[in-house]
Amino acid sequence: MLSKQQLDQFSRDGVLLVEDVADQTTLAVMRQALADLVDKSRPVTQHNAIYDLEPTHTAERPRLRRVKHPHRRHPVFNNFARSEPLLGILKQLLGPDIRMHSSKLNVKSDDGGSGVEWHQDWAFHPHTNRSLLAVGLMMEDCRMENGPMLVIPGSHQGTVHDHNANGRFCGAIDPDSVPLDYEHAIPCVGKAGTISLHHAFAVHGSANNTSPFPRPLLLYEFMSADNWPLMGVSDLEEFESRMICGQTTYAPRLEAVSVRLPLPAATNLGSIYENQTQLKRRYFAPADAKESA
């Protein structure tokens, strides 16, 4: 359970770290499941429904940026979303009725694994109310040199920023156009088993991994069951299968929220990493990419 101080911190900063949410047995099963998924990616040569590949991915040295929807790939990732103590924490923040929005496993491979430009999750999928947050489980110890997720404290209290470039949604904020305190973002570092929680409006991103160790971050987004996506629900059965506790409802709760629809749709809907390269001024691009841009 979160203390009053932790709840206040989340409400003030829009980000919070909580240690020891996953136990060692769960972490070991997750690491093996990831190792198996990486192994199976060897023959894959293009991003697909399961994998987002690093540009340096080869069959001999498989390197992933992301495993998409890990909760559909292995039961350990589905079960963790429904496990205590995570569920207890989520109920404190979202109430008794909770649905998973999505899951992803950002692998951030050793020796250069891709970072993610500044963005707000809300820009990708605005909803009818603000009860939407992300959980990031550190599957390994995460330090500054691993390229931890960075979250700008208090940024969740603002509006949704422009995430378009070249006339289309690109999933990234131009830091020159949106003045925020990027230098004082809170790094989500900690030992394996720690989770980060960040609000869907919180501006966050991360640099490339410059260390010899991968930085697997298992991310889920969760929302109150009465929080419905403004872009609609294409498969009701699948939507309902993501209820993790409590009761669904067909009566969305409406709040006066700041909204920009993610339109016109990004060119490459399968990859935030590819879409973000559309941004002219990339905050986290490695120096060689910046020079050739």
Ligand SMILES: O=C(O)CCC(=O)C(=O)O
């Ligand atoms: O992997 C990271 O450091 C950032 C994750 C993130 O914000 C995302 O995938 O949307």
